[in-house]
Amino acid sequence: MYGQSFRRRGIIAVQVAVSLIVIMGFAMLSVDVGVLYNSKTDLQRAADAAAMSGASAYLTDAALANNESLLISLLHSRSQQYSALNPTLRESTQLELSDILFGTHEYGHPETALAMNGTRWNGLEVTVRRQSESVNGAVPLFFARVFGHERADVTATARAAVDDRVAGYRFVEDGGFLPFTIHEDLYNDLVANGPDNFSYDDSVIRIGDNINEIRLFPWKWSDEDKALNNGQTLQDGNDASGNFGTLNIGIGNQGTITLENQILNGIDAADMENEFGTSDLIFYDPIKGQQTYQATGNPGLSTAVKDELDVRIGDVVGFFLHNDSYDNGSGATFVVTAIRFGRVMDVKLTGNPNDRSLVLQPVAYTDGYVIIDESAPSTGGQLGRIVLVK
Numbered sequence: 001m002y003g004q005s006f007r008r009r010g011i012i013a014v015q016v017a018v019s020l021i022v023i024m025g026f027a028m029l030s031v032d033v034g035v036l037y038n039s040k041t042d043l044q045r046a047a048d049a050a051a052m053s054g055a056s057a058y059l060t061d062a063a064l065a066n067n068e069s070l071l072i073s074l075l076h077s078r079s080q081q082y083s084a085l086n087p088t089l090r091e092s093t094q095l096e097l098s099d100i101l102f103g104t105h106e107y108g109h110p111e112t113a114l115a116m117n118g119t120r121w122n123g124l125e126v127t128v129r130r131q132s133e134s135v136n137g138a139v140p141l142f143f144a145r146v147f148g149h150e151r152a153d154v155t156a157t158a159r160a161a162v163d164d165r166v167a168g169y170r171f172v173e174d175g176g177f178l179p180f181t182i183h184e185d186l187y188n189d190l191v192a193n194g195p196d197n198f199s200y201d202d203s204v205i206r207i208g209d210n211i212n213e214i215r216l217f218p219w220k221w222s223d224e225d226k227a228l229n230n231g232q233t234l235q236d237g238n239d240a241s242g243n244f245g246t247l248n249i250g251i252g253n254q255g256t257i258t259l260e261n262q263i264l265n266g267i268d269a270a271d272m273e274n275e276f277g278t279s280d281l282i283f284y285d286p287i288k289g290q291q292t293y294q295a296t297g298n299p300g301l302s303t304a305v306k307d308e309l310d311v312r313i314g315d316v317v318g319f320f321l322h323n324d325s326y327d328n329g330s331g332a333t334f335v336v337t338a339i340r341f342g343r344v345m346d347v348k349l350t351g352n353p354n355d356r357s358l359v360l361q362p363v364a365y366t367d368g369y370v371i372i373d374e375s376a377p378s379t380g381g382q383l384g385r386i387v388l389v390k
Contacts, residue, residue: 054079
């Protein structure tokens with residue numbers, strides 16, 4: 001009996017020893033599995049940040065001016081910068097140029113490769129690597145070396161794109177909008193064919209930059225002008241209350257002092273609520289289609305607000321588009337259809353009437369208050385949200 005008990009204890013001791021080795025092996029391997037999991041998480045974070053930041057280059061003057069070389073430089077530099085700011089296993093994550101792809105993301109076919117077929121670019125895809133042949137090197141392992149595996153390859157990919165299918169805009173308390181509107185057809189014509197007299201580099205410069213300016217004032221565009229335009233730059237008409245408008249948003253026709261305040265401080269959410277009953281302007285509904293808002297206003301602009309507009313030179317501001325206006329003077333009403341953004345470049349409200357102007361340069365714009373809907377029409381890259389699509 002004693003011998004059998006001794007042998008039994010010996011067998012159990014061997015089994016325990018073997019089990020401990022197996023358990024310790026799994027424990028050691030779990031450490032390496034954790035390292036690989038953390039490195040994959042870190043790489044994905046770096047890829048997401050690089051793609052989002054890189055895609056922001058599509059909302060710069062380089063994109064509006066079709067400056068391809070500068071745009072590509074920004075796509076590269078912004079992606080690499082934000083990849084490096086997101087370390088993997090506490091080491092800077094470098095992004096190689098060959099792993100930065102750009103082109104057109106097709107929202108209807110999100111899994112297809114970015115297109116380079118001449119359409120407007122809007123997407124950026126990056127792949128960050130921890131591989132033996134990459135600049136970052138493979139991920140070092142610890143206990144797996146016992147089995148001959150010293151390193152492992154890990155990669156992560158992300159794609160971001162500008163979604164410019166804008167359905168509306170959510171106004172906030174501190175608004176950056178001026179109470180001005182211009183006819184949408186005239187606006188689009190000026191974007192394509194307008195003058196190019198200004199650029200911006202920390203201040204306004206009187207040198208063109210291949211981005212056509214929007215002349216908000218003065219315009220009186222008659223039905224005859226519309227019919228005869230045929231794609232050419234529009235000139236002042238002689239009849240009909242005009243396509244430039246000063247809007248009385250939330251304030252009624254309360255005079256110059258109130259207008260001056262809105263120019264300096266922008267239209268806020270309370271103004272929008274007072275005028276339209278909501279601070280969320282929805283211009284496109286997936287069921288009802290285009291939505292419009294009516295706002296009273298004036299087809300002119302008081303010269304008394306020049307000082308306030310001068311203060312805004314160089315600022316990016318929002319403004320409104322409309323597709324119709326009726327009645328005259330302080331009783332005019334405008335049918336608002338959309339919003340756009342631009343930088344105030346020049347103000348001249350005195351002197352020869354033909355020389356007076358309020359000039360804005362279009363700006364491709366994004367912020368957290370832009371409302372996107374997949375059924376809304378494209379803004380042509382002028383307004384949208386940067387989103388991760390892959």
